[in-house]
Amino acid sequence: MRIVFAGTPEFARQALQALMAAGHDIPLVLTQPDRPAGRGLKLMPSAVKQAALETSVPVLQPHSLKLDGKYPDEAAAARQALLDAAPDAMVVAAYGLILPRWVLDLPRHGCLNIHASLLPRWRGAAPIQRAIDAGDAETGITIMQMDEGLDTGNMLLRRTLPITPEHTAASLHDDLAALGAQAIVEALRRLEDGSLTGTPQDAAVATYAAKLEKSEAPLDFTQPAEALARRVRAFNPFPGATAALSGLDGPVKVWKAVALAQPAKGRPGEVESASADGIDIAAADGVLRILELQKAGGKRQAAATFIQGWQPF
Known part of the structure; x- marks a missing residue:
């Protein structure tokens, strides 16, 4: 399939590389702008940008995708790039920007998100940490059809993972990144053959994973x-x-x-x-x-x- 990928950290990099290895055509990658890092606060590319550049995939780094927002020129350039890419679907993993309606509607199959929890439990920014902190026995990956809500879209595929007494947020992150990469490849395969169907989330049992402070x-x-x-x-x-x-x-x-x-x-x-x-x-x-x-x-x-x-x- 022809896939535009949007993601930023290491969690997303593994998914991008798995999609490439599976033979999908990636004409464009979106990622966050370079950020200062290290003692010298030098601008550093995201893990996803590094992976894209290693394989010569074009990269865009808009500050926003809102056409009527603070960076309308960047958003307009991103819109044209997405139109030119003509994706079958967009895969999103820890991107960090809100996707407005025009982005959600642009790909033929919409936008699929790799979320690091068993939705509807732990919607939001810190699902890995909140699952450990709450004493959950298991967590997992949910491939979700994105809508304009906060992790509220239909669930397309779920894969579970036990949380062990040895898991830290760092080690559980790594395990879920690998699982997420496997899950999105499976989800796209099933999307191609027509066997992927969505299940609405039960909002009554949803929990929110607030950002860590x-x-x-x-x-x-x-x-x-x-x-x-x-x-x-x-x-x-x-x-x-x-x-x-x-x-x-x-x-x-x-x-x-x-x-x-x-x-x-x-x-x-x-x-x-x-x-x-x-x-x-x-x-x-x-x-x-x-x-x-x-x-x-x-x-x-x-x-x-x-x-x-x-x-x-």
Whole structure:
């Protein structure tokens, strides 16, 4: 099929490469404008742009696709490029721009979105992190027919993936990116042979995955230890869960922690012990053991190394 692809980060790059490997014709790629990154804040291309340039696929990077918005010239140029591309469908994965109605209607088969959750659960910006944080047993990929709502379109294909106790947001992202790449190739194959049908979402059971905020990073030790351990995994690597430890200037970033099946002895937030096994902190109904952490400006360390320069008692 003739596919225009719209996406930006690594999650989307894997889908683009899978579509290319499957033999689809990709006449055009849309991605976000280059952004400053690194210590020197040099402008860096997105993962999708890099993949497109490696295979000489034309790339457009409009700031907006709204013809009556702040960047009408860029939107008009994108519209003409899309018309010239004459796509059978547009595939969208973590693009980052709102698609106005003219974009949704332009491809013959409309726009298909690769969403990293089992819709209608976790519509929105941070479905991977919110699924871990909520203690969901599974998540997955939904290929969805896009409409003008926020992840509200008909579901075309769903593939599930268990969430393990070892999953962080980073590792679950990688697993879902691979699954999403497989799923969109299957969805387009079925779209070609006419076996792909849409199922409306049940709005009554929909949940919203709000964007992650740095203000959510501090761990609240009045919460259960299991909830705190999930928060650490859900916020790894961004925004990073944090905890205040006595004798230190500023909070530490908690990279790895587990909930212990034992009652807390102290008040929530008190350090109960610090050893090579970890730093044990009292929570609402148990103990959170911190295994890896990082001081501001320091390196990520195992608790056994960290405590050599820290005296909590």
